[in-house]
Amino acid sequence: VAVLAGCREPVVIILVLISYFTVISGKPLDGVLLLVVAGALAWEAGQRRRRGGRRPARAAGRGPGGPPGSRHRPGTAGADLAAAGPPAAGPAGAGTAGKDTAGKDTAGAGTAGAGTAGKDTTGKDTTGKDTTGKDAAGEDAAGADAAGADAAVLAAAGEAAAGPSAVPASWFTAGQPRATRRSWLLAGAVLAGGALYAVVVGSFTRYSWPATIPVIVLGAAVVGRGWRGPVRSRPEPGPLPLAGAAVWGVVALAGCLWELSALLQQPTFEASSYAHPTISTLTDPLLAGPPGRSLVLAAWLALGWALVRR
Amino acid sequence: VSSHSVTVLGYLLVLAAGLGLQFLATRSRARIPPFGTVLTRIMRTRTGRVGVLVAWAWIGLHFFAR
Numbered sequence: 577v578a579v580l581a582g583c584r585e586p587v588v589i590i591l592v593l594i595s596y597f598t599v600i601s602g603k604p605l606d607g608v609l610l611l612v613v614a615g616a617l618a619w620e621a622g623q624r625r626r627r628g629g630r631r632p633a634r635a636a637g638r639g640p641g642g643p644p645g646s647r648h649r650p651g652t653a654g655a656d657l658a659a660a661g662p663p664a665a666g667p668a669g670a671g672t673a674g675k676d677t678a679g680k681d682t683a684g685a686g687t688a689g690a691g692t693a694g695k696d697t698t699g700k701d702t703t704g705k706d707t708t709g710k711d712a713a714g715e716d717a718a719g720a721d722a723a724g725a726d727a728a729v730l731a732a733a734g735e736a737a738a739g740p741s742a743v744p745a746s747w748f749t750a751g752q753p754r755a756t757r758r759s760w761l762l763a764g765a766v767l768a769g770g771a772l773y774a775v776v777v778g779s780f781t782r783y784s785w786p787a788t789i790p791v792i793v794l795g796a797a798v799v800g801r802g803w804r805g806p807v808r809s810r811p812e813p814g815p816l817p818l819a820g821a822a823v824w825g826v827v828a829l830a831g832c833l834w835e836l837s838a839l840l841q842q843p844t845f846e847a848s849s850y851a852h853p854t855i856s857t858l859t860d861p862l863l864a865g866p867p868g869r870s871l872v873l874a875a876w877l878a879l880g881w882a883l884v885r886r
Numbered sequence: 887v888s889s890h891s892v893t894v895l896g897y898l899l900v901l902a903a904g905l906g907l908q909f910l911a912t913r914s915r916a917r918i919p920p921f922g923t924v925l926t927r928i929m930r931t932r933t934g935r936v937g938v939l940v941a942w943a944w945i946g947l948h949f950f951a952r
Contacts, residue, residue: 587936594944598944603950603951604947610940614937620932621933645936704897751910783915788951791947798942802935803935805932813919813923813930816923816927820916820918821924835897838893851888853890853893857950863913870909873950876942876946880939880943883929885942886929
């Protein structure tokens, strides 16, 4: 019953549709895996509905909620900062936190920067910057050290909440380089691991078991990690302009329908057609050799890294 | 014009529309949210987050797994 109740979720419906077309295209393993996730999501959504639709990570009265288990978000931190009153530390500590955060994470700059520096500690200013910020992902592209920025945000929030002179300003100046160094090391390790993965897996023939197993393992690990919530704090995007968001939906739908029409015009679902090529058919030449496969795998990994951090 | 060219042109048009929207969203005052913001909004819930990550995993499975 819980699964049936959750089947009304649009994401579940989309996953079931993709699963169906994947299976009839001759990829039963992919289809079954998708169906398992769709079932789990439907069950979880059904359970949530039965509990009354409450979202555990919802920021108290402050916009839509986040996924269960999500961490304290910068937007909320900023609001807490404002609620705690004027920042406590002297100019040195506050200035350092604000400066280090700026330019690394838009929301971080909005909360810790403005709030801690004592320019404006009202909720209006801090949350305003969070919700009206342009694409936060753009700023995040250079954010290998975003963990440090988040640390500054949370540290600044903690400082304000603790009250005047509860935390020495030197804590921030001493902690920041360590966090940045750790972030750089992590980024380097991820980059090296990703390159190794792309080269090794790309050297295997497509659709072979040696290529299949690492892709399934990594995909399952990323989806499992995503199930637990975001890996880092993100600003609440705020309500989207409905018409503008709908335009994106129209473009995505057009792409899907065009691909589907090409698929349906193939001689069979498993035989590709030159006259009506699907995206898979068009990418076959690129994926025929190890260099192309490694390149595409690297791009796939980079996309996954960006998504899992979002 | 062959069917092949028309099909490829369709993909290119969809791609161009996406790039154009992103350009409008980031470089103009049009009330179009950037793609990243839409994605963030979708990924705000567990269902949306897992759905997007599964779509990513599916791409890898589709192109490389048996």
